[in-house]
Amino acid sequence: MKFRLLFFTFLFSFLYTSAQDDWGWWNELHGWESGDPGWRNWIKITPGYMGPNALPVPEIKRGFITEETEFQVTASNHFHSGDPTQDISAKLFLPFAKNRIAVEMWGVLFEYFAFSEEIRNERIARNKDGTGVAIGDFYFSTLIQISKDRRFPNTLLRFATKTASGNQLESARYTDSPGYFFDLSFSKDFGQKEATLFRPFGLIGFYSWQTNDELNLQNDAFLYAVGSEIVKNTWLFSGSFSGYSGYKNEHDRPMQLNFEMRKDFENRAVRLKYQHGLHDWKYKTLRVSFIWKFKGIS
Template identity: 65%
Template sequence: MKFNSLVYLFFLTLLPLIPNAQTTEDSWEWWNNQHGWEPGDPGWRNWMKLTPGYLGPNALPVPQVKKGFIEDFSEVEISFSNHFHSGDPTQDISGRLFIPFANNKIAVEIYGVAIERFAFSETIRDERIARDKDGKGFAVGDFYFSTLVQLSKNRKFPNTLFRFATKTASGNQLEAARYTDSPGYFLDVSFSKQWSTSNNGLLRPFGSVGFYSWQTNDELNLQNDALMYALGTDFEKNTWLVSASWSGYSGYKNKRDRPMQLNFDIQKNIDRKTLRIQYINSLREWGYKSLRFSFIWKFNPA
């Protein structure tokens, strides 16, 4: 009798969980109906498209353009960004740490998005096959670790810099199509040459070429490989720097994996601090217009 009572109490305890389990199962019914998913089909992760044109603005961005040389100071940078998109307005706070050493022959750089706020439309949600029904929330971004090696500087040959960077899978909210939840890497070589102008300014054309690769959910082709490129020019005078560049990369799958953009950058140096404003305008497939405000602290190199 005592045993039967314990069994009864056990099932009585489990009873409230049964409706919850059913509710959890039913909560994805809208997604199943929207995309025609049926039992036995591949899981929802396999339906998503891990390319920059089907994800949030920080998932697979075009890497920041390097200019052929390692900066003279260690830097700590905090940035506030607003990404304008009619169906996916996004804001974020990001950080960067840059440390040169070995007489500025080598440097390490760590950066990433600390927090991202998003609010996308139903149209964007369904296009990206996202499973976040209301399309609103917060996400933590991927972090990048890169090593830079100065190959040539202040010689007849152009300044030449090699960079190798890895992308972690720290970003969350894959179900909201914000990040890939997969690793990647890129490498490039950048070049620049500078000339003095008649008004005591400095003109610096620069460019780079490289390779970008990231893991996908395609079982037949587990990674996407892309040619990475950039061209631009700096104009520097006194404590001001104005820069414009064109950059992007081209994946081989041709499924919105070929983002291209224009970058505009204005910096004002105040002692060992820098105020920076950047504007990024998408030309192809990425789809965002971004405005970024940064504050940079500079320190003596290690």
């Protein structure tokens, strides 16, 4: 009996020591010592130190709710010399109450990443080889139409919540913390869709997310966007500039250019989108979306 107890005590100690040794490279690289804060406190919860889908700039709304229910599947390729990433995401848009209110739900279903040693060390990640798969955060939002088709510009209020469903915090892919944003978007139509319609639009709002900084557990940001689009029959072409500005100024002020082309058919649509990171979000992203359209709920 004593021999068995001694054997299992030795085995447990060996396994425990081996598990500790697995992180020896990280401890030595970042100077971590026993008694220091846990590794989660070392990860920087900010868009400039995480993957492309961790804290993305929100999609720009155009100031109005469209009439049809849409289900969208998107394949994205994020080009980055040190962190090439591919993912598949899905989104549901559901208008109701005669298109005065709508709800949205979206998130990344699958993400594959393979970052370099330099990126791994910069982000203080604990994924030694830099490769893996992740599941993203789930978002949901409520949209309320304030003004539409009047002399005053189209005006839409959006309130969105980010859950903490994403994994791979140890690889600095997702934040493992909640957040929210709300904004007002505006647009004005000039011309006719059947001929050529020109639509300038803009957005202002507020974005907030939880961090792991014990002195500042929340980062708050001013959210903004400006752009325009041309609509002709079933074609749409759009260009815009968007971003947000966090108050901590720790690579938390992403800016990007957005270019979009969409072709609508009777019950479906196809969209091609390119996003070019300018500041604190250094990805060049190409997205292809397949959209199924249904009649909205009255």
